[in-house]
Amino acid sequence: MKLVTAVIKPFRLDDVRDSLAQIGIKGMTVTEVKGFGRQKGHTELYRGAEYAVDFLPKIKLEIAVTADLVDQAIEAISDSAKTGKIGDGKIFVYDIDQVMRIRTGETGTDAL
Amino acid sequence: MEDILNLRYALDTFYFLVMGAFVMWMAAGFSMLEAGLVRAKNTTEILTKNVALYAIACVMYMLVGYNLMYPGDAAVNSIWPGLSFLLGTENDPAAVLSASGESWYDGAYYSGRSDFFFQVVFVATAMSIVSGAVAERMKLWPFLAFCVVLTGFIYPIQGFWKWGGGFLDGMGFSDFAGSGVVHLTGATAALAGVWMVGARKGKYSKDGKVQALPGANLPLATLGTFILWLGWFGFNGGSELVISNVGEANAVAAVFVNTNAAAAGGVVAALLAAKIILGRADLTMVLNGALAGLVAITAEPLAPSPLAATLIGAVGGAIVVLSVLGLDRLRIDDPVGAISVHGVVGIWGLLAVPITNSDASLITQLIGAAAIFGFVMIASLIAWGAIKAVAGLRVTEEEEYRGVDVSECGLEAYPEFTSGPK
Numbered sequence: 001m002k003l004v005t006a007v008i009k010p011f012r013l014d015d016v017r018d019s020l021a022q023i024g025i026k027g028m029t030v031t032e033v034k035g036f037g038r039q040k041g042h043t044e045l046y047r048g049a050e051y052a053v054d055f056l057p058k059i060k061l062e063i064a065v066t067a068d069l070v071d072q073a074i075e076a077i078s079d080s081a082k083t084g085k086i087g088d089g090k091i092f093v094y095d096i097d098q099v100m101r102i103r104t105g106e107t108g109t110d111a112l
Numbered sequence: 113m114e115d116i117l118n119l120r121y122a123l124d125t126f127y128f129l130v131m132g133a134f135v136m137w138m139a140a141g142f143s144m145l146e147a148g149l150v151r152a153k154n155t156t157e158i159l160t161k162n163v164a165l166y167a168i169a170c171v172m173y174m175l176v177g178y179n180l181m182y183p184g185d186a187a188v189n190s191i192w193p194g195l196s197f198l199l200g201t202e203n204d205p206a207a208v209l210s211a212s213g214e215s216w217y218d219g220a221y222y223s224g225r226s227d228f229f230f231q232v233v234f235v236a237t238a239m240s241i242v243s244g245a246v247a248e249r250m251k252l253w254p255f256l257a258f259c260v261v262l263t264g265f266i267y268p269i270q271g272f273w274k275w276g277g278g279f280l281d282g283m284g285f286s287d288f289a290g291s292g293v294v295h296l297t298g299a300t301a302a303l304a305g306v307w308m309v310g311a312r313k314g315k316y317s318k319d320g321k322v323q324a325l326p327g328a329n330l331p332l333a334t335l336g337t338f339i340l341w342l343g344w345f346g347f348n349g350g351s352e353l354v355i356s357n358v359g360e361a362n363a364v365a366a367v368f369v370n371t372n373a374a375a376a377g378g379v380v381a382a383l384l385a386a387k388i389i390l391g392r393a394d395l396t397m398v399l400n401g402a403l404a405g406l407v408a409i410t411a412e413p414l415a416p417s418p419l420a421a422t423l424i425g426a427v428g429g430a431i432v433v434l435s436v437l438g439l440d441r442l443r444i445d446d447p448v449g450a451i452s453v454h455g456v457v458g459i460w461g462l463l464a465v466p467i468t469n470s471d472a473s474l475i476t477q478l479i480g481a482a483a484i485f486g487f488v489m490i491a492s493l494i495a496w497g498a499i500k501a502v503a504g505l506r507v508t509e510e511e512e513y514r515g516v517d518v519s520e521c522g523l524e525a526y527p528e529f530t531s532g533p534k
Binding site: 044045046047048049050051 | 322323324325326389390391392394396397436437440449
């Protein structure tokens with residue numbers, strides 16, 4: 001089992017959710033985060049004083065999938081999150097040791 | 113004849129009272145403007161200051177200020193008005209009505225209490241100029257202590273010099289509705305306060321860079337500006353004092369038109385100035401521009417043509433943009449631009465009077481501006497200095513970081529969006 005974590009531009013979220021649904025992945029956890037990589041921030045001006053906004057708002061998406069779905073998930077996310085402009089984000093894949101569905105007590109791949 | 117005199121008195125009193133009520137509404141304007149331009153964590157404190165200063169002004173002016181400013185025949189000389197307490201008696205109707213029609217305007221032609229009411233709201237306006245300039249780092253109670261001094265003594269004494277018949281009036285200094293008496297006074301006291309309390313932490317870096325500390329609520333700031341704009345019709349319109357004949361009614365109408373025109377000119381000029389100097393239209397500069405236009409015309413809203421009024425306001429709007437940027441360069445930290453709007457442009461308003469009013473001269477206007485600035489500055493520095501020595505003016509660094517709402521008021525303005533209970 002793998003945890004696929006993606007940091008993407010916020011306005012791509014709806015498209016990413018739709019393309020994940022198309023490959024059968026319907027559950028996810030989404031967090032609002034701030035970050036930057038190579039995409040620098042921008043400056044704003046208030047009464048003549050500039051201030052730099054370094055951190056940009058991003059969305060972090062986490063989905064837990066069986067190992068055989070990982071490549072499809074990565075492709076789905078990457079195709080729908082990509083704008084081609086700097087700041088599109090990154091995808092990370094982690095191992096999951098344990099999973100449990102709290103309501104029923106199912107564990108392992110039954111809980112995914 | 114008696115019917116006509118009754119009606120005139122009633123109409124002029126009514127007019128005066130309603131205009132005074134408009135000026136009272138400016139207290140709401142200042143509150144919203146300042147609440148919108150400070151950070152969320154400092155909002156409750158500035159609102160508390162605004163409500164409290166209005167009330168303190170009303171009490172102090174009734175107790176001692178009004179008599180200092182308008183001693184009438186009891187004035188000691190043209191500089192010192194003499195001290196007396198509590199308001200005098202109202203006009204006696206029989207005495208009023210026995211005046212002949214020709215001498216009507218030499219005597220009492222509106223209620224004495226209405227005169228107090230109209231004047232007391234002006235004091236409150238002057239005082240509320242100070243609260244914005246020292247926002248976000250001054251302690252609440254020391255500020256209110258200064259309020260007692262300004263509204264009870266400093267403002268009335270310089271007000272006496274012009275409107276109470278003192279030496280500035282005697283030399284021909286012209287200030288119709290108070291660019292000097294109200295606005296320059298408030299801004300001077302504010303400047304003294306800003307010097308004494310210092311800039312907000314983090315506003316100016318050691319290498320001279322200016323840090324932006326953006327206001328939390330621009331809709332409120334805009335609402336406040338429009339409320340002030342509306343209130344100003346009372347401020348300038350009421351300063352004509354009378355409406356009950358053709359000439360005076362026409363004058364009042366001209367004052368309303370010119371007041372509005374100057375504000376409009378100020379907005380357009382500030383918009384263009386901001387666009388040219390900063391590269392974009394800054395809403396807060398535009399709001400300051402409207403107020404600057406209003407301040408600029410306040411010294412003489414009757415004499416100019418509407419076109420001239422627009423231009424006078426426009427110059428004010430341009431000046432205010434430059435002044436806001438300039439004061440930051442001088443490291444004078446004024447979160448709302450009060451010193452620029454009311455002080456720098458207040459001086460322009462006074463100096464612009466001779467352009468359209470040939471009874472005024474540039475020299476006397478300069479002397480008047482200097483006298484008001486000098487007296488209010490010295491008196492304010494003494495007052496602020498004494499309060500600072502006794503109680504301290506500034507919150508601690510940690511309290512400033514946390515926000516003065518928490519440290520001074522124990523009450524957050526936006527508890528769901530800052531750190532309050534969810």
